[in-house]
Amino acid sequence: xxxxxxxxxxxxxxxRSLEAALRSLRRQTVEPEIILVDSGSRDRTLEIGRxxxxxxxxxxxEDFSYGGALNxxxxxxxxxxxxxxxxxxxxxxxxxxERSLELYRRSDVAGTCGVAAPVPGRPAEGVFxxxxxxxxxxxxxxxxxxxxxxxAEVWREFPFDEELPAAEDKEWAVRVLDAGWVLAFDxxxxxxxxxxxxxxxxxxxxxxxxxxxxxxxxxxxPPYRMRDLVAEWWAVLPDGRRSRTRxxxxxxxxxxxxxxxxxxxGPSRGRG
Numbered sequence: 001x002x003x004x005x006x007x008x009x010x011x012x013x014x015x016r017s018l019e020a021a022l023r024s025l026r027r028q029t030v031e032p033e034i035i036l037v038d039s040g041s042r043d044r045t046l047e048i049g050r051x052x053x054x055x056x057x058x059x060x061x062e063d064f065s066y067g068g069a070l071n072x073x074x075x076x077x078x079x080x081x082x083x084x085x086x087x088x089x090x091x092x093x094x095x096x097x098e099r100s101l102e103l104y105r106r107s108d109v110a111g112t113c114g115v116a117a118p119v120p121g122r123p124a125e126g127v128f129x130x131x132x133x134x135x136x137x138x139x140x141x142x143x144x145x146x147x148x149x150x151x152a153e154v155w156r157e158f159p160f161d162e163e164l165p166a167a168e169d170k171e172w173a174v175r176v177l178d179a180g181w182v183l184a185f186d187x188x189x190x191x192x193x194x195x196x197x198x199x200x201x202x203x204x205x206x207x208x209x210x211x212x213x214x215x216x217x218x219x220x221x222p223p224y225r226m227r228d229l230v231a232e233w234w235a236v237l238p239d240g241r242r243s244r245t246r247x248x249x250x251x252x253x254x255x256x257x258x259x260x261x262x263x264x265x266g267p268s269r270g271r272g
Contacts, residue, residue: 005097005149006033007083008073009053012061014087015044017195022052024091030098032083035073039064045087067160067168070145074155082155086146088195096189100149103127103184110181111150111173113143114190118237128185132177139219140212143173143183147191154181166207167214174218197252205255212263221264229261 007025011018025032036049040061049056055076059069074082081101085091093099100112109129119128120138130142148169158175160168173183197204215221233254236247247253 003031003033003079004101005030005081005083006035006073006077006079006152007085007097008035008037008070008077009049009085009087010066010069010073011036011038011041011045011049011087012064013041013043013045015041015048017088018045019048019052020090021085021087022048025085025097026052027094028091028097029095030101032097033077033079035076037069037073039069065162065164065168066145066166067164067172068162070160070168071162074152074159077152080152081149082152083149084145084147085191086193086195089147089191089193091147091191093188096191099186100189103186104151106182106184108180108182109151109184110154110176111143111148112184112186112189113148115185115187116190116192117141119185126187129182130173130177130185131182132174132180135174135177136219139170139174139215139221142185143169144193145169146193147189150176164214164217166210167218170215171218201251201255204252205259208256208259209262212260216264224261224263224265226261226265229257229265232260233257 009021022034025034034053035055035057036053037057037059038046038049039059046056057072057076059072070084081104083097083100103109103112115128120141122128135142145168154176158172161171164171177183196207233248236244236253238244
């Protein structure tokens with residue numbers, strides 16, 4: 001009998017974090033099939049990957065896209081549920097995959113993800129089932145392929161967009177939700193993505209600008225004016241670790257607001 005879960009890990013020169021990520025998968029209570037999709041690593045990534053993975057797919061660096069790498073991994077996967085895990089991330093709980101699979105008891109669940117930020121419009125308590133209406137009201141919140149899962153049957157009907165330079169997860173989510181599925185967000189499945197801050201503020205800004213421009217290409221966003229930037233910068237909530245003041249002074253928070261304004265700022269962008 002095959003595995004109930006296939007995990008796709010996208011890699012390129014990830015020797016510093018990959019082994020910890022793969023070990024966290026091998027500690028799971030549900031043993032997964034691990035599929036690495038590598039795009040031209042020159043360090044020890046492939047050596048590490050061969051020790052822990054079931055399948056290793058190599059593609060030229062110039063052929064890489066986030067959606068394309070996931071589609072290659074999903075096409076090679078044998079389980080009825082596919083997972084994506086960033087090579088930077090580790091699963092803290094040994095039953096993370098098992099708890100994700102439990103959410104598919106609901107027949108209308110297309111995919112699962114953790115949630116760290118509050119769910120817009122409701123208290124962040126228990127599992128939240130996002131539908132299309134919620135996505136269109138909050139298109140910047142939601143599904144993230146740094147640690148996610150989806151039904152193989154749904155992926156076959158809705159593969160990831162291979163042309164987008166970023167936000168392939170959000171674009172996939174809106175198509176799936178518009179087709180009548182829901183996405184399950186469980187706070188206990190949250191996997192920190194602190195690697196996004198490791199490269200420093202300038203790189204974080206460039207990444208967020210790319211993300212926001214990608215989202216703007218497939219959603220109908222309202223105008224984001226300077227007053228909206230200031231209001232968003234000011235209206236923050238404590239996250240349990242930092243006060244409002246510390247978050248407001250965070251260069252990453254300010255970079256996020258400025259990147260959003262740069263992507264679709266001004267009165268002429270989006271709906272009137």
